[in-house]
Amino acid sequence: MTASGAGDGGMSGGRGPNPVRIGVLGPMEVLLDGEDLTPSAPMTRRTLAVLLLHANRVVPLSTLIDELWEGAPPRLARKTVQTYVYQLRQLLGPLAPDAIETRGSGYVLRLEAGELDLWEFERMSAEGRRALEDGDAEKAAVVLGEALDFWRGSAFADIVAPGPMLSARIAQVDDSRLHALELRIESELRLGRHRSLLGELFELTAIHPLHEEFTAQLMRAAYRSGRPGMALSAFTRLRSRLVEELGLEPSQRLCRLQQEVLSL
Known part of the structure; x- marks a missing residue:
């Protein structure tokens, strides 16, 4: 260390x-x-x-x-x-x-590189993001998957009553996990693995019902798997929750995606 x-x-x-x-x-x-x-x-x-x-x-x-x-x-x-x-x-x-x-x-x-799983996750997440930006979806999917494998539950899961600084950092780290997951799924979508992602994305939208990116990814995976009804249902569920809980409409990007599905 x-x-x-x-x-x-x-x-x-x-x-x-x-x-x-x-x-x-x-x-x-x-x-x-x-x-x-x-x-x-x-x-x-x-x-x-x-x-x-x-x-x-x-x-x-x-x-x-x-x-x-x-x-x-x-x-x-x-x-x-x-x-x-x-x-x-x-x-x-x-x-x-x-x-x-x-x-x-x-x-x-004192810690050395490689001794803390958070640092390894962050390093590999950055590597996976760069690979995706460079157009190497295969490498990105592999590296991001390995990065996510470091997770065994919520960050600092057994810390009782964390203070304000630790609470803020836990939220930040949990957000970085969701972002890495978004990127890994995006990598697999680009590789055409739409059907194999449906179950995972359906579960993610249930766990994170206000998360627009997971809903967008589910819609893309569904209609590219020949299931436009599932895509439209995902949009409807998200819209209902957004309106009911936040008084907001889905983003323009998501609405355009809905229109693409409707025009099939």
């Missing part, structure tokens, strides 16, 4: 080959050679989550206090945070003696 390509704050060095795997795309897990070193105490896990979000950068003690207690810290908050960091140092000691460094009035969690 040391320097990473993601916001490394100028750190360098490394430990050489080290089978460290830290997962946040689902329940948090910290693995070394398959041994589970994940902290079990909820507040210690939350402390680790904040440090992971700022890996290889200094996290001020004040930031940790704000995130853990949201403006209402206990009297001994500084000492309590120091205790959580001590517990993490004891836990992460097998990874590296300096896994967490004290820097001034803050702490740095």
